[in-house]
Amino acid sequence: MIVEKMKGFGTTRSCIRELFEYGLKQAAIVGKENVFDFSLGNPSVPTPEGVANVIRDLLEMDTLTLHGYTPAAGAANTRMAIAGDLSRRSGDDIRPENIFVTCGAAPGITATMNALAEEGDEIMLLAPYFPEYPAYASLTGAKLVIVPADTEHFQLKIDEVEKRITPHTQIIIVNSPNNPSGVIYSVETLTALAEVMIRKSQEYGHPIYIISDEPYRELVYDGEDTPYLPAIYPNTVICYSYSKSLSMPGERIGYVCVPDCCENSKDLFAAIAGAARAIGHVCAPSLLQQVIARCTDLRPDLSAYDLNRTTLYNELTAIGYHCIKPKGAFYMLVEAPDGNSLAFSERAKAHNVLIVPTDDFGCPGFVRISTCVSHDMLVRSIPLFRTIWEEYQQ
C-alpha cells in the first residue's frame, strides 16, 4: 500500500550519487589525493565574503522578525531586491508582484509544473536534460515527451521539437546554460524555438509555456551572455536558484518569476502559489531571504571555473578526445571513444577517475565532467585521461 512510483524515486540510485559515494570509499582505500572525482555539480568557489557579513548584521535584528514567517511569496524587501536585480539584468520591467521566492529552483519548477499540467497533458524535455525533471513532473500525472539531442552542437533540433508538439503539450523545459553540456542556447536557437511554439500555440488554441530553469545564468565565459528568454518567447516562466551564483546550494533559496508578458500571468502566478501550498511550501527560509535582499549583486569569483574549463578542454582535445566546448555552467561533455558511455565511465573508474555517463540525461554516448573541482586535482588527472585514451587505441 506504499505508492510504488515514489518508492522507485526513493530507491533508484542516481548514477551521479553512486559515483560520488564510490569515490568516498575509494579515498579511504587509496588516499583522497588519488581519487579524481568529477561527479558532482557542487560549487567549488567560496561563497562571497559579503554573505557572512550580512548574516552577522542580521543576527542583531529582532529574532521574531528575522526568523518569523514571511508571506508565502516572500518578504516584501526580498521580492523588491530580486525584481530590481532582474530588471537591471534583463532590461525588462519586473515588479515584486512577478516574483515568488522559493526554496531553490527545484520546488519552483515542481510548483510551476503542477500549476500548468495535469493528467492528459504533456511536458517536453529537451535532451540532454537534468535527470531530476522526470521526478519533478511525476505528481502532475502528465506524460513526458523527450526530444533527442543535437549531438553535434548541443543546440536544439527544432524540427524534432515541432514533430513532438501535440494539442496536449503544456510545457517545454529549457535549461541554458545547460546541465550537462555547458552549452548556452543561442539567440538563433531560441528564436527558432519560439517561432515553432507560437505557431503551434495558435494552431492548438492555447499557450504552450516555457519553464526556463536557469541556475547557471551568471556562470558564463568568453564574454557570452545568457539570453533573456521572455524577450524572445513571452510565455516563459523563469525558475532561478542562488545555489551557483552565490555558491550556497545547500541553503535552498531561489525564485519563480512570472513576467507580465506571460499569457494569463496573474492567474498563472496564483496557480503557482496554489501549487506551492500543495507541495508544502510555507515560505522560503526567512534568514536567507534577508541575505538575498542584500546580496543580489554579489557574485563568486568565476575565474577558477573558467580556468578549469579551458585547461580541461585544451588538454583533452590535445590527447584526442572529442569534447563539446562549454560556454557556461561548470560541466563539459566528452564523447566516449567507442560510443559506449557506460563503458567509458567504468574504464575511467578503474583509474579512480569518476566521470558521469550521460545516459540518464537522455543522451547516451558521452560523459559529463564537472569542472567545479580543484585545479590541482584537474591537472593531475590529465595523465590518467591520456592512459585511458591509449587503452582505447590498443
Added chain:
Amino acid sequence: MIVEKMKGFGTTRSCIRELFEYGLKQAAIVGKENVFDFSLGNPSVPTPEGVANVIRDLLEMDTLTLHGYTPAAGAANTRMAIAGDLSRRSGDDIRPENIFVTCGAAPGITATMNALAEEGDEIMLLAPYFPEYPAYASLTGAKLVIVPADTEHFQLKIDEVEKRITPHTQIIIVNSPNNPSGVIYSVETLTALAEVMIRKSQEYGHPIYIISDEPYRELVYDGEDTPYLPAIYPNTVICYSYSKSLSMPGERIGYVCVPDCCENSKDLFAAIAGAARAIGHVCAPSLLQQVIARCTDLRPDLSAYDLNRTTLYNELTAIGYHCIKPKGAFYMLVEAPDGNSLAFSERAKAHNVLIVPTDDFGCPGFVRISTCVSHDMLVRSIPLFRTIWEEYQQ
C-alpha cells in the same frame, strides 16, 4: 490551460490571513494599540539566544561545507542529533536512519501523503483540523474523509472514526496538541483510536498509517505531556517542525521520523524520500541543519504563553463565555454565544478584536484565539470581550 484546482488554492484567501491583513489596515487608521489581533499562530516568544551564538560560530566554518548540499535526508550530524533527542524524549530507540530532515513540517506531510496515498485512496481528517491539510493532500488525488469534532471535550469521536474507515483508508492525520483547540489527545483517546485502526487494518488486510503532525509537541502546560504516538500505534509517521519549539517558523526546518515499528518502514522511508524528490526537495537549508545539530535541546521561555492562556481562560469564563481550556499549543477555542461563529468574528471585528471563526477548521460554532500575543494587549482586550458579551445579552 492553467490547472483550476491550483488556481483555487492560490486565490482562495485564508480567513486567518484576511483578518490579519484587515488588522494591519485598521492599525493605520485607529492606531496599532487599538487593534487586538488574535489571528495568527506566530510565536511571540523570542528565539533562544543560543541560536544566534551558534550561527555566529558556524560562520567561521568553510563556506563550501556550511552552505553546500547535504544528502537529501539531511546532514549526518543533524540526523544523529535529532535521533538522539527524540530517543531521549520518547524512550524509543530512534536511529539517524529513521530521520529525514525537511523544510518544516509541511513538506514532510506532503511527502508522506504522496508516499502513501494516490487516486482511489482516502485520507481522514479529524475535525477540528488545520485548514492547510486539504491543500497538502491535493496532489495525491486521494479523497478526503472528515470526522466531525467532539465539540464537548475536543478529544475524538472514536465511533465516528470507525464508521468512516473503508478499505481505501490509507492515512489518518493526528494533530496533538491540536491547532485550533489547544487540546492534547489523551492516552485513552489515542489507545481507543489505535484499537479501531488495528482492527480495521486487519479486517482490510493492509496497514492504515497515522501521520502525527506535532509542531506543538513541547508547548504543553499544567505538567501535561504529549503522548509518544508510535508507542501506542506502531504505524505512525511523525512530522515535526522547529517553528514553534525554537520560535523560528520562517526558517523552515523540521523532520519526518519513520520509526522501525512502522510496517515496511524501510520501503516507506524510501517512498517518502522519493516523494520528497517529486515535490522538489533537495535538502533542508544547510545552515539551519547545522543549527539544529547543536540546538535540539534548546527551548524558548514558554511561561509567557502559559500566562496568556490562564489569564484569557479565567477572564473570558468569568464574563460568561464557554471556553475550551487548552493544555498545549497557543490557541484557545471560545464558543460563539449564539452558535454562529462567523457572526461572532464579525461582531468582534467591529471592536477591532480579530478572532478566527473555526468554520475552515471543519468545526463551526467556535472562534480560535491565538494566545501568542503580548500580555499587555491581551489584558487590554478583556473589557472589549465583556462589551461583546453584553451585546449578545441585549
